[in-house]
Amino acid sequence: MYRYDEYDHAFVAERVAQFRDQVKRRLAGEITEDEFKPLRLQNGLYLQLHAYMLRIAIPYGTLSSKQMRTLAHIARRYDRGYGHFTTRQNLQFNWIKLEDAPDALADLAKAEMHAIQTSGNCIRNTTADHWAGVAIDEIEDPRIWCEIIRQWSTVHPEFSFLPRKFKIAVTGSPNDRAAVRVHDIGLRMLRDENGEPGFEVIVGGGLGRTPMIGKTIRPFLPKQHLLSYLEAILRVYNRYGRRDNIYKARIKILVHEIGAEEMRRQVEEEWEGLRDGALDLPADVVAGIGRHFAPPRYQPQPTIATETERLRFENRDFALWLRSNVVAHRQPGHAIVNLSLKPEGGPPGDASAAQMDAVADLADAYSCGEIRVTHEQNLVLPHVAVADLPAVWRGLTLIGFATPNLGLVSDIIACPGLDYCALANARAIPVAQRISQHFADLARQHDIGELKIKISGCINACGHHHVGHIGILGVDKNGTEFYQITLGGHAGDDVSLGSILGPAVPADQVVEAIDSLVRTYLAVRQDGERFLDTYRRVGNTPFKERLYATA
Amino acid sequence: MAKNLTGTLQIVTANRLRDGSVVFLTQTAEWTSDIRRAAVARDGEAATRLLGIGTVAAAESRVVDPYLTAVTGEGDDIMPVSLRERIRAQGLTFAAISADATRYL
Secondary structure, eight states, X not given: OOXXXXXXXXXXXXXXXXXXXXXXXXXXXXXXXXXXHHHHHHTTEEEOSSSEEEEEOOGGGEEEHHHHHHHHXXXXXXXXSEEEEOTTSXXXXXEEOGGGHHHHHHHHHHTTOOOTTSSSSSBOOOEEOTTTTTOTTOSSOTHHHHHHHHHHHTTOGGGSSOSSOBOEXXXXXXXXXXXXGGSSEEEEEEEOTTSOEEEEEEESOBOTTSOBOOEEEEEEEEGGGHHHHHXXXXXXXXXXXXXXXXXXXXXXXXXXXXXHHHHHHHHHHHHHTTTTSTTSOOHHHHHHHHHHTOOOOOOOOOSSOXXXXXXXXXXXXXXXXXXXXXXXXXXXXXXXEEEOOOOTTSXXXXXXXXXXXXXXXXXXXXXXXXXXXXXXXOEEEEEEEGGGHHHHHHHHHHTTOOOSOTTSTTOOEEOOGGGTOSSOSSOSHHHHHHHHHHTOOHHHHHHHOOOOEEEESSTTOTTOGGGSSEEEEEEEETTEEEEEEEEOOBOSTTOBOOEEOSSOEEGGGHHHHHHHHHHHXXXXXXXXXXXXXXXXXXXXXXXXXXXXXXX | OOSOOOOSEEEEEEEEXXXXXXXXXBTTSOEESOGGGBOOBOSHHHHHHHHHHHHHHHHTTSEEEEEEXXXXXXXXXXXXXXXXXXXXXXXXXXXXXXXXXXXXX
């Protein structure tokens, strides 16, 4: 894992001290809210419905057990004892007091964490494949490049006041697990004809009120040019991105308005002046950062993990969990364990301080002290020996994180919604809770198969509803919550945006509506088809007919 | 979700600066977390006056972003008109997990 050097430590400590003084002056009335607001937002502190919300960056979703314990400590000491893992692989605390925020940030800094650039019109936390470094299909660990991007983009003077926020996602595998086509910039690693790794550069994707699929402006970029090429893209965006209308300020609108070809031309032109310069990192610098992400020293493992095999045959719950939550690892004798933060009836992505501590303990005992956060609001123990799977499963069962529902109908993404968020139009969490309770029967969930439901409480789409196989968008109709349903969205390689099924349904009919959609799928699916496959074959019509006939 | 749907009865609400908590302006120009103690304006003039008091409190850095919002009833019967404001006044609409809990519910 990346460790702060002296520069990082000094920079974050300085920022905490600076913010402490700003908070002190604000509380003393020496600066106004208008003056203070941009300062607190630069430190990840929002004012939401009930309290301040602190959004903590978890760079590329990688956490050490020590950092997880720090998050648990902050939850206990400064919050109401729990936090919310987000679709940006970050963690949000919902009940922070302004007067406590500097202390919370100081405690975070001790664990090499901060909340800088988790808000504002700057380059946000770079996200990555949550199986980085352990996935069998991976070319190279994308976190090396995420870390390089983090260092380049942190308080980058030229890009601190962009037209709008800017999000970059990187996948180190040809199979996209980082939703790279719905980010401002998506980077997908692949090899050229000589076998050299590089990046496909995708620009102008995004969700929000105007969802767009990103366009490839360079099919292959040798990786040593990454920063100069990113700088060229950001310069073009910074120069031409619209600042007159907040709703048209993201790079996706620029790419849409001038076209991908013109965007490519401008970026390449800008890049000519930047390439082979100071931003092209020397190989030894890249190698130095790469060493932080070297695989841990795995212990030799027996060819057959007897206890694991025995339990698989004897215990149906364990077998189900292996099937849905455990994934093959590139190191023989090891496995990737996905923790479900979607217990039946629970708020998606929430974890208590006790759960965070328990995950940290399990990581220390069984996963080389390492944890990942996924953009689907779950956690990962990335380095578990197959022989340890029974112990890990028992440990996760005790804390409620072993629900065998990964990628299934109850593994729902939901934004905080109207229960917390000042922007929301409707609630998201209670809708997710009711759907997961309705589909509580795990055998049925496994029969239904892969089905990703994503819920946003407003058009800003933090719940990624546009790329849900079933997307649910909360809308406010004259003060009453309604939910618009979209079908057919998907965030993988074969990305697609959902299409609206019909009129929005009232809050009390959402579960019934989802049930109708699932029944339609079960009735018309062919052998081996997932929900998305069936939808792509038959389209909206059968779903629509059944739903609105019964509604 | 609308903050201030129209209605005859209105109150002033804001977030307290130091902790962000939801507060309501009382008859005695204090800020309370108990909506039942909120001062209720019965007409436009009274509402403007109340909001003026709130704005002064914001300028004095006691609260952030004071605004008027419509309610029905008064005292024990008071209820904000919009769902957003009901959630602000009454809290989450689901049970959050507690610090020591290892299971939800």
